[in-house]
Amino acid sequence: MDGKVTIEEHFALPDTLGPGSSELHRRLQDFDGERIELMDKCGIAFAILSLNGPSVQAQTKTAEAIDMAQRANDLLAEEITKRPERLGGFAALPMQEPDAAIRELERAVGELGLLGANVNGFSETNGANSPLYYDQPEYRPFWATVDKLQVPFYLHPRNPFFDQIPSFEGHPWLTYASWAYALETAMHALRLICSGLFDDHPQLQMVLGHLGERIPFDLWRADNCLQRNPKGMPAKRTLRAYMQTNVHVSTSGQFHDPPLHLTIKEMGIKRVLFSIDYPYESMEQGSNWFDEAELSDEERLAIGRTNALSLFRLELK
Ligand code: ZN
Numbered sequence: 001m002d003g004k005v006t007i008e009e010h011f012a013l014p015d016t017l018g019p020g021s022s023e024l025h026r027r028l029q030d031f032d033g034e035r036i037e038l039m040d041k042c043g044i045a046f047a048i049l050s051l052n053g054p055s056v057q058a059q060t061k062t063a064e065a066i067d068m069a070q071r072a073n074d075l076l077a078e079e080i081t082k083r084p085e086r087l088g089g090f091a092a093l094p095m096q097e098p099d100a101a102i103r104e105l106e107r108a109v110g111e112l113g114l115l116g117a118n119v120n121g122f123s124e125t126n127g128a129n130s131p132l133y134y135d136q137p138e139y140r141p142f143w144a145t146v147d148k149l150q151v152p153f154y155l156h157p158r159n160p161f162f163d164q165i166p167s168f169e170g171h172p173w174l175t176y177a178s179w180a181y182a183l184e185t186a187m188h189a190l191r192l193i194c195s196g197l198f199d200d201h202p203q204l205q206m207v208l209g210h211l212g213e214r215i216p217f218d219l220w221r222a223d224n225c226l227q228r229n230p231k232g233m234p235a236k237r238t239l240r241a242y243m244q245t246n247v248h249v250s251t252s253g254q255f256h257d258p259p260l261h262l263t264i265k266e267m268g269i270k271r272v273l274f275s276i277d278y279p280y281e282s283m284e285q286g287s288n289w290f291d292e293a294e295l296s297d298e299e300r301l302a303i304g305r306t307n308a309l310s311l312f313r314l315e316l317k
Helices: 022-028 034-042 062-082 098-110 137-149 180-194 215-228 239-245 257-267 283-292 297-311
Strands: 004-011 044-051 087-089 117-119 153-155 206-208 247-250
Touching (some): 004 297, 034 044, 034 283, 044 062, 044 297, 062 098, 098 137, 153 180, 180 206, 180 239, 215 257, 239 247, 247 257, 283 297
Parallel strands (some): 044 087, 117 153, 153 206, 206 247
16 A cells, blocks of 8 residues: 555664664664665655654653753754655653653644654653653643643553563563563553543543554453442543543554454544554564555555544645
């Protein structure tokens, strides 16, 4: 399929490259070479880029988080200006301090023309014992700003603090993308949903990668349990209702028909958007899978392009 739009694709600053091969590092810092060539080859018309993780969220000093987010957003905006017909961007945000995150989001959307926020899970301030989750009351003014600006908030994975989770000890193969990312990110997303955030901001839109970080698979069971015994949960509606009205998911790193079909059935066709997670995943593998996935032409067009155009209010040629 030509004209596809992708929404979870990454770049890096020199100081956020992290572990990985020199090939990965080169691809993370490339905006207009191989990235665009691969997009052409794979039928991807437009890609919305975000800073790689955990980067800003892992800064324990707020001033450094603010500086890193500003540098990332400035670089991204500059690269987008060179080819606005092919690239868009998400803002990185210093969530360590809600007021600083509000200021940077307003600057990134209002002045730099970025299309929303992409945040790499919880933020750190004082080390491993103090992860900041954004369902906490001090973040409500931040969410009011996201709602006011009418831009999507992408909750991107990061690893949990493994020294706080004994079950990971001695099992490094379950860390990162194989298992831990979805565990951590689903928990954070459910904290936000269950906090009643979307009752106070019914228009707010959160995006999850990796076909919803396994939440669609467990939706019926979670609702069934919570209806029997909500244990004082503040949220007023079923999890299903929020997943169908306040959450979108992308196919990043999940190139397989059965979970795609399940997600469409549980959330509705309008809630699913194509993505790769380049350069951590292969643009060719993800695109070849999607182009051949068992979908009607109408469904492929919605997931591959038009759902993204409406969520981000984009007008592409
Ligand atoms: Zn990613």
